[in-house]
Amino acid sequence: MTAPDAGGPVLAGVDGGASSADALVLAGWAARTLDVPLVVAAVHPAPSAIGSGRVDAEWVSSRRDAAEQALDEARAFLAETGPLRAEYRVVASSSAAHGLHDLAEQSRAALIVVGSGAAGPDSRTFAGSTAERLLAGSVCPVAVAPAGMPEPPGSLGRIGVAYVDTPDGRAALATAADLARRTATPLMLITVVARGDAARPFLLGSDAERAFLDTARESYEEALRKAAASVAGVEVGWDLRSGDVVETLADLADVDVLFCGSRGYGPARRVLLGGVSARLVRRARRPVVVVPRAA
Secondary structure (H helix, E strand, O other), rough: OOOOOOOOOEEEEEOOHHHHHHHHHHHHHHHHHHHOOEEEEEEEEOOOOOOOOOHHHHHHHHHHHHHHHHHHHHHHHOOOOOOEEEEEEEEOOHHHHHEEEEHHHHHHOOOEEEOOOOOOOOOOOOOHHHHHHHHHHOOEEEEEEEOOOOOOOOOOOOOEEEOOOOHHHHHHHHHHHHHHHOOOOOOEEEEEOOOOOHOOOOOOOOHHHHHHHHHHHHHHHHHHHHHHHOOOOOOOOEEEEEOHHHHHHHHOOOOOEEEEEEEOOOOOOOOOOHHHHHHHHHOOOOOOOEEEOOO
8 A cells, every 4th residue: 555645646536527527626726736747537337247248348338438528528627727737547446436546545646636426505515425435545635625616725815724632633734734835825723612512411510511611612722822833834823613513614614725634543544534524524615625644
């Protein structure tokens, strides 16, 4: 298994659907920003080991033709966005997620970009089956573009980080800080303190709840201050908010892209979604980048 490479390509997965354009907008911006090549991939089913011969072969051939058409559409779309180093790959695999995952390992990709699922509401990410499977085991960061993404990031001039003081939270911050330095874009670190019963399932009484939340806020504020001070070479701000964690992060409208960590356990250098990040990628208004745990 190969690890991701900071100078590796950005890998965009397309399928010819409406979400492909969203993925290409985000992937093209990422490749230009990182000054790396873009690899656009369409995955089609590999021939089945068991099946009814001719029927199976014809079906696989039709799926490969569809993949080629998706790449032709991607070429035409990207040609209108300006110069870009790009190559186009048709991949045969047992599933779209598996094919993209294997290609990311082989190419030492710096980032995988996919569009949100077709069921997602406008301007909201909704990780479809391919995105969810990728997020469950990718060796490199995975970016999910919201549905109907009109333009690449950059207009708001701020990169967001959903920060918690854990190994995966620090990995997300490190990745976001690298992008912020490359683009001379300020960082905003955001921690959300849950309120109400979500914050104290084991405590009774309003006094105990207030004591718990006050202690939590003090702890989170100190962690945010230290994290902000640890980032050099870029302007950093931080904000502690209260409310439902997923809804508060999903409704952020003042950042171009939001970085978050995968859950705080699981295989090193693999994305393994926890409860917050899994729900966040389904609902966020802005592109979300889920970063694997640090080794």
